[in-house]
Amino acid sequence: MNGKKAAGIKALDEIREGMTIGLGTGSTVYFFLEALAEKVAAGFTITGVATSQQTIDLAKKWKIPMRTLNEVSTIDVTIDGADEFDPQLNGIKGGGGALLFEKLVAKSSKKRIWIVDERKKVEQLGRFPLPVEVVPFGWKHVESFLVNKGYNPKLRLTADERPYVTDAHHYILDLHLQTISDPEALANELDHLTGVVEHGLFLGMTEKVLVGAPNGTVETFEKK
Numbered sequence: 001m002n003g004k005k006a007a008g009i010k011a012l013d014e015i016r017e018g019m020t021i022g023l024g025t026g027s028t029v030y031f032f033l034e035a036l037a038e039k040v041a042a043g044f045t046i047t048g049v050a051t052s053q054q055t056i057d058l059a060k061k062w063k064i065p066m067r068t069l070n071e072v073s074t075i076d077v078t079i080d081g082a083d084e085f086d087p088q089l090n091g092i093k094g095g096g097g098a099l100l101f102e103k104l105v106a107k108s109s110k111k112r113i114w115i116v117d118e119r120k121k122v123e124q125l126g127r128f129p130l131p132v133e134v135v136p137f138g139w140k141h142v143e144s145f146l147v148n149k150g151y152n153p154k155l156r157l158t159a160d161e162r163p164y165v166t167d168a169h170h171y172i173l174d175l176h177l178q179t180i181s182d183p184e185a186l187a188n189e190l191d192h193l194t195g196v197v198e199h200g201l202f203l204g205m206t207e208k209v210l211v212g213a214p215n216g217t218v219e220t221f222e223k224k
């Protein structure tokens with residue numbers, strides 16, 4: 001057992017028959033989907049709404065019934081991963097490039113739960129590079145603006161050194177900040193920057209974080 005798997009399996013406790021479930025993205029969500037698929041195969045009825053092509057592919061492979069976000073009016077609970085979370089349960093997401101669809105699904109959800117391993121717990125956000133999704137048109141000008149602000153952006157590249165392209169056909173500039181002293185102010189600034197589609201600061205966007213340890217135990221952090 002590793003921490004990610006422990007948290008992924010524990011998230012099953014949050015699921016009830018008949019629910020519409022937001023399905024996050026990443027290596028921790030993988031374990032949740034695997035466990036959910038076993039329940040579905042045994043006759044448990046749910047509907048999933050995926051946050052990425054990667055998750056659609058897994059759900060199809062494991063025969064989890066799916067709808068698109070437009071096909072549902074609301075989502076009962078979303079189970080997603082995170083790259084960092086702090087004591088206020090604010091977080092950074094998008095290490096896997098899925099931040100835009102993840103934020104759309106999260107905002108349509110009645111309840112949001114993150115599943116992570118212990119390495120994701122931090123006192124202050126920012127050690128993990130903050131993903132900023134930008135339109136390809138003129139992206140170098142957005143990059144220059146971010147350089148001038150001292151935000152240290154790096155264009156995300158694929159293994160063969162091409163720009164990484166998101167499911168929505170955008171690029172990602174990862175901001176290497178080390179610490180984010182005022183996440184609200186930074187989120188507000190990025191929200192208003194032309195050319196930026198979305199950023200990976202998820203503030204006040206989860207009610208519960210399940211943190212898995214290598215020994216298989218899971219600690220729960222809930223919003224106060």
Ligand SMILES: O=C[C@H](O)[C@H](O)[C@H](O)COP(=O)(O)O
Nearest residue numbers: 026027028081094096097098
């Ligand atoms: O874009 C990807 C997502 O935000 C992931 O949920 C996040 O990067 C955590 O991924 P993992 O569970 O693989 O560490």
